Amino acid sequence: MTATEPVTETATVLQAQSITMRFGGLVAVNNVDFDVNDREIVGLIGPNGAGKTTFFNCLTGMYRPTRGTVSYRGRRLPPQPRLVARAGVARTFQNIRLFGNMTALENVMVGRYCRTKSGVLTSIIRGPRYRREERETVERSRELLDFVGLGRNADHLARNLPYGDQRRLEIARAMATDPGLLLLDEPTAGMNAQETAQASQLIFAIRERGLAVVVIEHDMRFIFRLCDRITCLVRGEKLVEGTADVVQSDERVIEAYLGTGPAKAEGGR
Amino acid sequence: MSAIDSWLRRTLGRAGWPIALAGAVLMAVGTFLSWTYDPNIVENLTIYLYPAGPQVYTLILALLAVVMLLAVRGPLATRPLGSLLPGGAGAARTAGVFSVLVVWLILVSIAVQLHGFVNIDPGGWVSGVGALALFVGSRALPDSPRPVLDWRLPSAVQIILIAVALLLVLTAAAYALNRSDAWVFIDFLLFLAGVVLMSRNLGILGYLADATARLRRVTLLAAFIVAFLFPFTQNGSDANMSIATQVLIFATTAIGLNIVVGLAGLLDLGYIAFLGSGAYVGAILSASAFTHIHWHPPFLVVVLIGACVAACFGLIIGSPTLRVSGDYLAIVTLAFGEIFRLTMNNLDGSNGPDLTNGPNGIPAIPDLRIGGFDFGEPHTVLGIELGRFANYYFLLLVVIAFVVLAFARMNDSRIGRGWVAIREDERAAEAMGVNTFSLKLLAFAGGAFLAGLAGTIKAHHDVSVTPDQYQFLESAFLLSAVVLGGMGTVGGVLLGAVILKLLPEKLRFFSDYRLLLFGLLLVVMMRFRPEGMLASRRRQLELHEEDEELAEELEGQVADVEVAPR
Numbered sequence: 001m002t003a004t005e006p007v008t009e010t011a012t013v014l015q016a017q018s019i020t021m022r023f024g025g026l027v028a029v030n031n032v033d034f035d036v037n038d039r040e041i042v043g044l045i046g047p048n049g050a051g052k053t054t055f056f057n058c059l060t061g062m063y064r065p066t067r068g069t070v071s072y073r074g075r076r077l078p079p080q081p082r083l084v085a086r087a088g089v090a091r092t093f094q095n096i097r098l099f100g101n102m103t104a105l106e107n108v109m110v111g112r113y114c115r116t117k118s119g120v121l122t123s124i125i126r127g128p129r130y131r132r133e134e135r136e137t138v139e140r141s142r143e144l145l146d147f148v149g150l151g152r153n154a155d156h157l158a159r160n161l162p163y164g165d166q167r168r169l170e171i172a173r174a175m176a177t178d179p180g181l182l183l184l185d186e187p188t189a190g191m192n193a194q195e196t197a198q199a200s201q202l203i204f205a206i207r208e209r210g211l212a213v214v215v216i217e218h219d220m221r222f223i224f225r226l227c228d229r230i231t232c233l234v235r236g237e238k239l240v241e242g243t244a245d246v247v248q249s250d251e252r253v254i255e256a257y258l259g260t261g262p263a264k265a266e267g268g269r
Numbered sequence: 270m271s272a273i274d275s276w277l278r279r280t281l282g283r284a285g286w287p288i289a290l291a292g293a294v295l296m297a298v299g300t301f302l303s304w305t306y307d308p309n310i311v312e313n314l315t316i317y318l319y320p321a322g323p324q325v326y327t328l329i330l331a332l333l334a335v336v337m338l339l340a341v342r343g344p345l346a347t348r349p350l351g352s353l354l355p356g357g358a359g360a361a362r363t364a365g366v367f368s369v370l371v372v373w374l375i376l377v378s379i380a381v382q383l384h385g386f387v388n389i390d391p392g393g394w395v396s397g398v399g400a401l402a403l404f405v406g407s408r409a410l411p412d413s414p415r416p417v418l419d420w421r422l423p424s425a426v427q428i429i430l431i432a433v434a435l436l437l438v439l440t441a442a443a444y445a446l447n448r449s450d451a452w453v454f455i456d457f458l459l460f461l462a463g464v465v466l467m468s469r470n471l472g473i474l475g476y477l478a479d480a481t482a483r484l485r486r487v488t489l490l491a492a493f494i495v496a497f498l499f500p501f502t503q504n505g506s507d508a509n510m511s512i513a514t515q516v517l518i519f520a521t522t523a524i525g526l527n528i529v530v531g532l533a534g535l536l537d538l539g540y541i542a543f544l545g546s547g548a549y550v551g552a553i554l555s556a557s558a559f560t561h562i563h564w565h566p567p568f569l570v571v572v573l574i575g576a577c578v579a580a581c582f583g584l585i586i587g588s589p590t591l592r593v594s595g596d597y598l599a600i601v602t603l604a605f606g607e608i609f610r611l612t613m614n615n616l617d618g619s620n621g622p623d624l625t626n627g628p629n630g631i632p633a634i635p636d637l638r639i640g641g642f643d644f645g646e647p648h649t650v651l652g653i654e655l656g657r658f659a660n661y662y663f664l665l666l667v668v669i670a671f672v673v674l675a676f677a678r679m680n681d682s683r684i685g686r687g688w689v690a691i692r693e694d695e696r697a698a699e700a701m702g703v704n705t706f707s708l709k710l711l712a713f714a715g716g717a718f719l720a721g722l723a724g725t726i727k728a729h730h731d732v733s734v735t736p737d738q739y740q741f742l743e744s745a746f747l748l749s750a751v752v753l754g755g756m757g758t759v760g761g762v763l764l765g766a767v768i769l770k771l772l773p774e775k776l777r778f779f780s781d782y783r784l785l786l787f788g789l790l791l792v793v794m795m796r797f798r799p800e801g802m803l804a805s806r807r808r809q810l811e812l813h814e815e816d817e818e819l820a821e822e823l824e825g826q827v828a829d830v831e832v833a834p835r
Contacts, residue, residue, distance in 0.1 A: 060700060085702030093700075099693035102686075109683075110690045114702025116683055120711065123682035124675050130682075137683070177702050 011038045011073075013181050013212045014089070019058050019068035021051070021236075028054040029065070030236040036181060036212050041203060043227035044216045045247075047257055051236040052216045053094055056183055059214075060084050060091050072181065086114045090179035092170040094186045094216070100159035104150055104169050107158050108141035111176025144172040148202060164195045168202065181212045188219055200226050224248060232256070277409045285409025289361065290338050292402025295395055296331035296368060300324040302392025305379045312453050314375075314392075322453050323375045326460035327396055330371060333467060334364035334403055341410060358413035359470035365404035367463025371456055372400040378452040416472040427480045428487050434477055435488075435495045443502040446509040446771075454775050489673075496666055500659040501651070510658035512774045517665040518727050520766035523750045524672050524759060525719030530748065531757035532680060533712035534692035535591070536599040539606025540747055543579040543717040545739035547724020549613060550575035552631040552734040553624060559631050561623050568639055572725045579721025580714045582609075587713040591706060606744055613736040630735030637664070637729045644729070661730050668726065672719055673759050679715075680757070688712060749787060753794055755801030764802055 014036040021029040029051045036042050044052050057063040059070055064079040071077060072087050090111075099107050116137055122130045145151050148168040153161060158169060167187055174182055187203070188196045196219060203213055203226060217223045223230060224244040232239045232247055234256040240247050247253055281288065304314035304324065312322030320328050340350040340357035351357070376393050380386045389397075422430075441461055448454040468474045481488040503509050526540045553560050554571045566574075582605075590601045617627025625631065636645030636657065644660040679685050687708045690698040699705045728734050750769045755761025773783050794801070 062696070062700065081696075081700040082702050082704055085700060091700060093697065097694050097697035097700075099690050099697070101693060102689060106686060106689075110686050110698065110703065111701050113683060113687055113690075114704075118683045120679070120684065120715065123684055124678050126678065134683070173701060 012036070013038050013040075014059070014070070014072055014214075016059060016070045017068055019055065019070070020066045021054055021058050021063055022066045028236050029058060029233075031068075032233070032236075032238045034059075034231060034238070036214055039207055039210060039212055040229065041207055041213045041215065041227050043223040043230040044214060044233065045218070045220070045223060045230060045253075046233035046239075049235075050233040052233055053185060054236075055233065056091065056185055056214075056216065060089060060183060082114070085177050085179075088178065088180040089183065090174035090177045090181070091183040092167070092174050092185055092187065094189070096163075096166050096170055098158040098166055098169060098173070101157060103155050103157055104145060104161065104172075105138070105141055105154040107169055107173050108144055108176045109137050111144075111173040112137045112141060115176075115178055141172075141176060144175055145169075147175075147205070148172040149198075164191055164198075167191070167199070171202065171206075175206070175211075179211065181214070182206060183214045185216045186218065187215060188217060188222055196222055274408050277405065278411075281406070281409040285406045286338065286342050287406070289365065289403050289406025289410070290335065292399045292404070292406055293331045293334040293338065293364075293368075295399025296372065296403060297328055297335070297399075299392045299394075299396030299399055300328040300331070302395060303390040304375070304393035304396070305383065305388055305390050307379075307383060307388070310382050310452075311375055311378055311450055311456075315390075323371065323456045324396075326371050326456060327368065327400075330364055330368045330460065330463060331399070331403075333464070334361055334368065334407070337361035337364060337467075338407075341413075354471055355416040356413050356471045358407075358410040359415060360467040361403075361407045361410060363463060363466045363470050365400075365407035367459060367466070368400040369404045370459045371463065372396050374456050374459065375452065415470060415475075418472040418476040420476065424484065427484060428491075430477065431480060431484065431488055432491050435491050439495045439499060439502070443499065446503075446512070446775075448775075451776050493666070493670055497663070500655055500662055501653050503659070504653065507656040507658050510656060510662055512771060514658050514661045514665055514730060515774075516767050516770040517662065517669055518723055518730065519747070519750065519770045520763050521665065521669050521672050521723040522720050523747050523754075523762045523766045524669070524676055525716045525723070526747050527751050527756065527759075527762050528676060528679065528719070529712050529716035530751050531762075532685060532692075533688040533709055535709060535712060536596075537602045537713070537716070538599050538741070538744055538748070539586075539602040539604070539609070540716070540720060541739045541741075541743040542606045542609035543582060543720035544724040544727065544743075545609055545613065545736075546579045546582055547575035547721030548728040548731075548734045548739075549625060549631075549724075550578050550721070551725030551728030552634050555631075555634045555728065557631055557634045559626060559633060568637055568725075572722055575725035576718045576721040579724065580718040583714040583717030584710065587710045591709045591713065603741070603744075606739075606741055610736050610739055610741075613739070625736070628736060630733055631728075632733040634729055634732050634734070637661075637726075639664075658730075661726070665723075665726060668722065672722075675719075676759055684708065684711070746787075749791060751801075753791065753801060755803040758801075758803050761801050761803035 012035050014034070016032065016034040019029055019032045019034070020027070032055060034055075044055070046052050054063065058065040058068075059077075061077060061079040061081045061084040069076055072084075072089055075087065077084050077087055077089065099110060102110070116133050118130050118133055142151065142154060145154050148171055150161075150165055150169055150172065153165060158166065161169060167189075171182070171184065171187070184203070188199045191199060200222060203215065206213055215223065215227065224247075227244060229242065230244060230247040231241045232250075232253050234252075239252055239256060240250045242250075277285065300320040301318050303317055305311075306315060308315045314321055314324055336350070337354065337357040337360045339345045340354040341361065345351070354360070372393075376386075376389055376397050379389050379393065445454060445457055445461070448457055465474065499513065500510060522540070522544050525543075526537065529535050529537045529540070551571055553562050554565060554574065556565050586601060586605050590598045613625045614628050616622060616624040617629075619627075636643060638644065642660075644664070645657050646660075647654050647656045648660065649655070687698065687703045687705075690701070690703055691705050691708060695705055731738070746769055750765035751762055752765075753768065754763065754765025769787070772786075773780065776783075
């Protein structure tokens with residue numbers, strides 16, 4: 001577990017330097033620097049189309065950034081999702097991407113894939129080592145399901161779970177890869193107030209386990225209460241970075257969300 | 270159908286039941302009379318008071334229908350029968366449908382073979398009219414839900430039930446194979462389908478399915494033993510054993526293909542080429558006088574070489590194409606299958622090395638000889654003679670047991686979960702750290718390995734290996750077996766292989782229309798049961814996506830059956 005590693009207070013977990021992502025003539029992300037420290041919860045906000053998810057995809061290797069580098073604990077991350085996951089950066093998706101026809105438990109067990117070793121022959125022969133590994137996989141997956149509060153739904157098919165549970169299952173699946181950093185893409189989209197409150201409890205609990213978390217979110221109240229630090233992206237560029245108070249009171253942020261003109265006159269509130 | 274049903278129900282009202290009962294009784298009576306005058310067709314139905322062949326099927330269906338009808342209404346319905354057979358009405362309806370099919374198929378066949386319906390004797394008409402009455406009357410019966418049996422029997426009794434069911438399957442298979450008349454053969458299959466569907470109506474099939482799922486190992490072992498006993502039912506005759514070995518070779522290959530298609534979800538249209546590479550390796554390294562390589566290692570080494578060569582071909586084809594999406598893979602594998610056949614056709618010395626004798630192939634491959642056991646010699650065990658094909662049958666049975674074991678264990682392991690995850694959502698799987706490319710490659714090479722293994726045995730079994738045995742059509746048949754039987758399951762593929770290999774052998778006179786028949790069969794299947802005959806629960810869900818009820822019904826079962834052992 002990462003919690004046992006001796007790390008200094010302000011160790012940088014993730015460091016992204018001048019990330020630029022171009023699609024043809026469109027610059028989706030432009031020269032963004034982004035750091036995450038150990039056990040920190042960082043919010044990533046911005047209006048629709050600001051490039052938040054694109055930026056996430058650059059961090060996790062789903063896209064190969066046009067320019068810039070991403071490193072995790074000082075090691076450069078190759079732009080391949082599976083190697084990023086192996087290195088210790090896990091993610092969830094904005095539009096839930098569970099394995100619908102597998103049970104909740106199996107979903108989480110797939111997350112354990114990159115931390116287990118059984119190959120073809122061991123799977124067929126099923127010696128004691130295979131059985132131990134398989135048992136550990138099941139135990140760890142059940143523990144994670146309990147952690148996100150889905151312990152009772154372990155044998156339900158993922159696609160039959162209620163929406164909020166699916167989001168939590170995605171988090172459990174991501175955590176099964178033993179990450180040091182968890183990237184959550186809109187974890188409370190479509191949730192009601194109570195579920196949102198539960199989600200922030202969950203994210204605090206994840207931090208307690210020694211993980212750093214980056215959250216993309218539109219729910220400002222949620223993000224201001226949750227995050228240690230917030231970065232605001234607008235049109236692919238980093239506009240402001242700082243604590244909740246700083247970002248909240250920044251006029252440019254309000255402008256970006258509400259627009260200029262008449263809104264500017266009331267912007268002071 | 271339901272519109273006709275409700276119309277019938279309105280018109281007939283409560284008269285449906287007596288009509289059905291009278292029909293069933295008429296059917297039974299008819300079987301004791303002569304159906305035709307010619308004793309040489311459809312197993313001699315000319316004798317009075319002595320039902321034969323199709324008449325027996327008719328009689329059994331009629332008696333079953335009477336029991337079901339008595340369970341629905343009448344003095345026995347409330348207490349003993351009604352409570353024992355709560356699905357009686359549904360079963361009676363099934364009996365009606367299949368009675369019509371079973372009786373009228375024979376009547377039509379008499380009319381066809383003797384040129385005219387006048388050649389049908391009164392007995393045939395009595396049973397025919399009875400079947401129609403049973404059909405119409407049973408349609409008007411009130412609906413009964415398909416019951417779920419929850420007998421809590423001790424597992425010993427359950428094991429006995431499973432054993433009895435499997436022995437019935439063996440008996441039915443042996444009986445069916447011995448039908449020399451194609452009409453009677455089809456008639457028996459229809460009768461069998463009727464009985465199976467009736468037991469489904471009564472909940473018996475569901476109960477057996479649950480029991481086999483609970484006692485999986487016992488069932489597998491019992492099935493293996495039953496398959497092992499099959500040659501002893503043939504009295505040394507090679508005719509059916511030859512078909513049985515062909516079915517086994519086909520099934521082994523199809524299970525290998527099922528890893529690729531059913532588990533990893535990769536469409537392979539040239540799979541027969543892997544079987545072919547195994548066969549050619551087996552032939553070239555055999556002691557045949559027509560090979561050009563004079564190195565004859567022991568057979569176990571040949572098997573390994575054949576399988577590895579096939580797996581290498583799999584790697585060579587797979588590594589460039591598995592990086593792109595599925596459609597390209599299908600095209601490339603299709604092309605590979607053709608390239609393989611054409612190459613084997615041309616490696617005859619005029620261009621390149623002389624390895625395969627070109628279109629003539631490699632004939633006169635001697636029989637296998639493993640540790641002094643000659644597969645070409647008949648052997649006598651317990652007074653029953655087992656011929657050449659029976660020897661191969663036993664060897665193939667061992668091979669298929671290994672393949673089934675490998676398939677089942679891979680399916681339920683870390684790697685199997687990875688495959689399913691790739692099929693469900695490849696991008697998400699990759700983001701979770703699953704090495705999608707190597708897993709797909711593994712599925713591809715693993716499937717090729719199993720096909721190559723089967724191929725080396727096939728070479729000796731077939732005696733000669735020629736390129737035209739490995740044409741595209743064979744790949745298509747393999748794929749049909751997988752799709753027809755049920756992707757991702759062993760039982761389904763075995764069933765599919767049996768149907769696709771057995772029917773053409775038994776329906777020789779039909780061979781001109783073979784492809785037409787398969788085409789129709791596939792279309793009908795895809796319309797009514799796209800997940801295949803014995804579907805894996807996951808597939809069933811995938812293909813009935815909007816059916817939430819089914820999803821909930823299956824949910825518990827998926828959890829029971831497919832999750833890794835605790």
